[in-house]
Amino acid sequence: MLGYHIRKETQILVNVWAIGRDPKIWETPLESRPERFLEPNIVDYKGHHFEFIPFGSGRRTCPAIPLVSRVLTMALEMDMSEQMGTTLKKAIPLKATATPHKG
Numbered sequence: 001m002l003g004y005h006i007r008k009e010t011q012i013l014v015n016v017w018a019i020g021r022d023p024k025i026w027e028t029p030l031e032s033r034p035e036r037f038l039e040p041n042i043v044d045y046k047g048h049h050f051e052f053i054p055f056g057s058g059r060r061t062c063p064a065i066p067l068v069s070r071v072l073t074m075a076l077e078m079d080m081s082e083q084m085g086t087t088l089k090k091a092i093p094l095k096a097t098a099t100p101h102k103g
């Protein structure tokens, strides 16, 4: 119980943006420091820790968390600069060199 009385059928909007930037919880919240999530006692992003709920929480939490956790790193590798075309290229292209198979 969080101590709030909310009337039936009230529409509630959770300000996840503000929660994720709350200086009472986050040190230098506006600084992009992804390594903060590597620190011990890391907050979980799956809806268990209310100070960081990018996927929501509870019964209506995002069902794609397992998918997104796998593909997100791929999205971060993309070159997002504006250009003509319909597909994105990787910021650092993969260079593969074929060598003859021995044996």
Ligand code: HEM
Residues within 6 Å of the ligand: 053, 054, 055, 056, 057, 058, 059, 060, 061, 062, 063, 064, 067, 068
């Ligand atoms: C980084 C990517 C994503 C983020 C941050 C995200 C975040 C969210 C959030 C905040 C909600 C609302 C949760 C709530 O109401 O408590 C949600 C719901 C949902 N998301 Fe995602 N999502 C992402 C990607 C995806 C993808 C890729 C899919 C589908 C392939 C997906 C499918 C859904 C569905 C179907 C719901 C509705 C669940 C329900 O209402 O029961 N999401 N997502």
